[in-house]
Amino acid sequence: MAESLAPSVDRPSTRRPAGRAAAGQGGLAGWLLLLPAAVLLAAFTHYPAVATFLHSLYSTPRGSRPAHFVGLDNYQAMIQDPVFWQSLWNNAVYALGTIPAAIALALVMALWVNGRIRGRGLLRLAYFTPTVLPMIAVANIWLFFYTPDYGLIDQVGHLFGAGAHNWLGSRSTALACLMVVTVWKEAGFFMIFYLAALQQIAPVLGEAAAIEGAGRWYFFRRVTFPLLMPTTLFVLVNAVINAFRVVDHVVVMTRGGPDNATELLLFYIYEVAFKFWDTAYGATLTMVLLAILAAVALGQFLYFDKRVHYR
Amino acid sequence: MQAIRLEEVSKQWGEARAVDRVTFEAEPGSLVVLLGPSGCGKSTTLRLIAGLEQVDTGRVLIDGRDVTALPPSQRRLAMVFQSYALFPHLSVAENILFGLTARRVARTERARRLARAAELLGLGGLLERKPGQLSGGQQQRVALGRAIVAEQPLCLMDEPLSNLDAQLRQEMRHEIRALQQSLGMTLLYVTHDQAEAMSMADRVILMNQGRIEQDAAPAELYDRPASLFAARFIGTPPMNLLPLADGPGGAVVRGTAGPPLFAGGGEGLALGLRPETVTLAGAAEEGLATEVLAAEYLGADSIVALRAGEARLSVRLAGRIRPQPGEPLRVTWPGAAAHLFDLSTGRRLDEAAGIRLGAVRRRLA
Numbered sequence: 001m002a003e004s005l006a007p008s009v010d011r012p013s014t015r016r017p018a019g020r021a022a023a024g025q026g027g028l029a030g031w032l033l034l035l036p037a038a039v040l041l042a043a044f045t046h047y048p049a050v051a052t053f054l055h056s057l058y059s060t061p062r063g064s065r066p067a068h069f070v071g072l073d074n075y076q077a078m079i080q081d082p083v084f085w086q087s088l089w090n091n092a093v094y095a096l097g098t099i100p101a102a103i104a105l106a107l108v109m110a111l112w113v114n115g116r117i118r119g120r121g122l123l124r125l126a127y128f129t130p131t132v133l134p135m136i137a138v139a140n141i142w143l144f145f146y147t148p149d150y151g152l153i154d155q156v157g158h159l160f161g162a163g164a165h166n167w168l169g170s171r172s173t174a175l176a177c178l179m180v181v182t183v184w185k186e187a188g189f190f191m192i193f194y195l196a197a198l199q200q201i202a203p204v205l206g207e208a209a210a211i212e213g214a215g216r217w218y219f220f221r222r223v224t225f226p227l228l229m230p231t232t233l234f235v236l237v238n239a240v241i242n243a244f245r246v247v248d249h250v251v252v253m254t255r256g257g258p259d260n261a262t263e264l265l266l267f268y269i270y271e272v273a274f275k276f277w278d279t280a281y282g283a284t285l286t287m288v289l290l291a292i293l294a295a296v297a298l299g300q301f302l303y304f305d306k307r308v309h310y311r
Numbered sequence: 312m313q314a315i316r317l318e319e320v321s322k323q324w325g326e327a328r329a330v331d332r333v334t335f336e337a338e339p340g341s342l343v344v345l346l347g348p349s350g351c352g353k354s355t356t357l358r359l360i361a362g363l364e365q366v367d368t369g370r371v372l373i374d375g376r377d378v379t380a381l382p383p384s385q386r387r388l389a390m391v392f393q394s395y396a397l398f399p400h401l402s403v404a405e406n407i408l409f410g411l412t413a414r415r416v417a418r419t420e421r422a423r424r425l426a427r428a429a430e431l432l433g434l435g436g437l438l439e440r441k442p443g444q445l446s447g448g449q450q451q452r453v454a455l456g457r458a459i460v461a462e463q464p465l466c467l468m469d470e471p472l473s474n475l476d477a478q479l480r481q482e483m484r485h486e487i488r489a490l491q492q493s494l495g496m497t498l499l500y501v502t503h504d505q506a507e508a509m510s511m512a513d514r515v516i517l518m519n520q521g522r523i524e525q526d527a528a529p530a531e532l533y534d535r536p537a538s539l540f541a542a543r544f545i546g547t548p549p550m551n552l553l554p555l556a557d558g559p560g561g562a563v564v565r566g567t568a569g570p571p572l573f574a575g576g577g578e579g580l581a582l583g584l585r586p587e588t589v590t591l592a593g594a595a596e597e598g599l600a601t602e603v604l605a606a607e608y609l610g611a612d613s614i615v616a617l618r619a620g621e622a623r624l625s626v627r628l629a630g631r632i633r634p635q636p637g638e639p640l641r642v643t644w645p646g647a648a649a650h651l652f653d654l655s656t657g658r659r660l661d662e663a664a665g666i667r668l669g670a671v672r673r674r675l676a
Binding site: 140202208209211222223226227 | 361382383386393396400401410412457461647
């Protein structure tokens with residue numbers, strides 16, 4: 001790697017010992033060029049990751065008692081922690097519920113605004129707006145929608161004779177409400193990627209297919225969707241990461257309640273580490289989150305790489 | 312019954328008339344070339360026939376059936392695109408069979424047609440490859456294969472060879488022609504390359520600014536260009552066009568004192584001469600006095616650029632003639648080789664107009 005970066009004018013086939021020495025110097029220059037990025041990466045990504053792992057093997061320092069090595073005790077405690085399992089389960093439901101819905105919605109919207117329709121510039125803007133808004137703002141808007149009795153949803157419900165419902169305050173609906181907000185926010189963002197990918201597909205392919213007698217659905221299934229696979233993979237990875245990473249709306253709307261019904265893993269980590277100040281247990285939970293994300297991303301790339309046609 | 316018939320077909324893009332009342336027919340089993348410079352409306356005409364664009368006015372008939380309002384899939388035709396339009400993620404076999412799968416043709420029938428197309432086009436070893444792994448020429452063959460397996464009576468091709476190198480283009484020209492004849496299909500072929508048109512076509516439809524300039528067999532197009540545009544477009548180098556003027560004894564080449572070419576006025580007319588019909592005049596013959604501007608030696612012959620009065624002309628002289636610039640040369644030509652055009656209308660003036668250029672030289676001699 002260092003050699004390939006080296007600004008050497010010698011071609012490999014004509015490289016003489018003198019050239020080798022020059023390449024050695026160039027190698028040093030290459031490493032020096034890499035240094036700033038490497039330092040930043042190590043200091044803010046690799047060191048924290050390793051440190052978190054180490055913290056998870058120690059007890060939480062409290063007042064006069066410094067941290068001491070406890071081995072896997074924290075992990076043991078975690079396995080017996082019902083709230084951990086609840087948050088993990090919630091997160092799984094949340095991911096499975098939001099990701100396919102957001103991606104499907106994004107694709108449908110992209111296909112629609114990619115067509116020849118009037119005012120499609122405005123339409124694209126409208127779909128993209130949720131993405132531009134900060135999640136905190138989005139959550140506050142939806143907080144009003146969900147407000148019992150005089151929120152938008154209940155007001156519309158009244159028109160049809162439905163009674164008041166405490167959407168965010170009920171165990172059965174709270175998580176679903178958060179999922180709707182997420183789909184609403186994510187779909188517009190993913191749509192932009194799909195739209196960009198759709199515009200990369202040559203219109204002549206559609207013309208050729210039309211002459212060959214392919215219907216719309218057949219063309220989508222055989223051509224458009226396969227050609228969008230790289231985008232789908234990219235969007236999918238992003239969606240999974242976001243499903244575990246973005247909890248702003250939980251903070252604003254439910255704070256994990258009622259009765260841990262909307263407790264997502266990251267929000268639980270935040271509570272444990274910064275509200276209960278149990279930093280060692282927070283580190284332990286963080287390791288689980290890291291492991292899940294790494295496994296999912298790796299699995300996606302390994303699985304899809306063979307099935308995706310990259311241009 | 313004609314394989315294709317266009318009746319007064321027009322297409323407007325905003326202010327511009329891309330296709331302007333185009334009418335023509337193609338016999339079943341013939342190869343008809345739509346020829347013209349870029350922007351002349353030939354590709355748009357093809358797309359109108361394919362149904363990829365809607366006609367503004369006029370009718371399109373395929374096999375006697377009015378298809379003007381039908382979608383492309385129901386017009387019973389195949390098409391080869393300039394960019395080939397192969398599906399990059401599908402294998403060669405899948406690309407070729409795309410339409411048959413879409414139309415739910417039975418599996419055994421698909422296999423039969425694929426095998427035949429692969430054999431015809433020499434694609435046997437490539438069926439599992441992706442288009443990205445093929446050369447330009449091979450991709451072209453896949454596109455042809457897709458058109459062949461459709462087994463439609465009419466095939467449209469939009470500049471199919473323009474992305475290939477010169478040598479491959481030559482080969483494919485012969486191959487497409489042979490394929491068309493052996494399959495007996497009607498082929499409508501769009502190109503801007505006159506050599507392609509002249510060598511392949513049964514009939515050439517020359518287009519200019521959305522209109523048909525001339526619709527004729529290649530030989531007629533060359534021998535009797537119907538307009539100044541046709542005269543300038545066909546031939547390498549193209550036909551020389553010398554503006555004429557009134558002279559004391561008849562029409563003369565503008566800017567020269569003679570000899571008179573025919574009795575009557577020459578103002579507003581142009582004399583057309585193919586470069587290869589012009590020869591050096593013998594000592595006893597009367598000829599047109601010219602001055603050599605440049606000479607280009609090509610081996611078998613030379614292209615010599617001459618100036619005669621206000622006009623410039625290129626002549627093709629056989630043998631190792633290497634005249635020097637500035638040298639005077641007297642040239643002549645057989646009367647039957649001369650063409651006469653009206654500069655104001657751009658149209659050809661025939662013998663029917665009462666002008667016989669053939670008489671000129673006889674009188675001069």
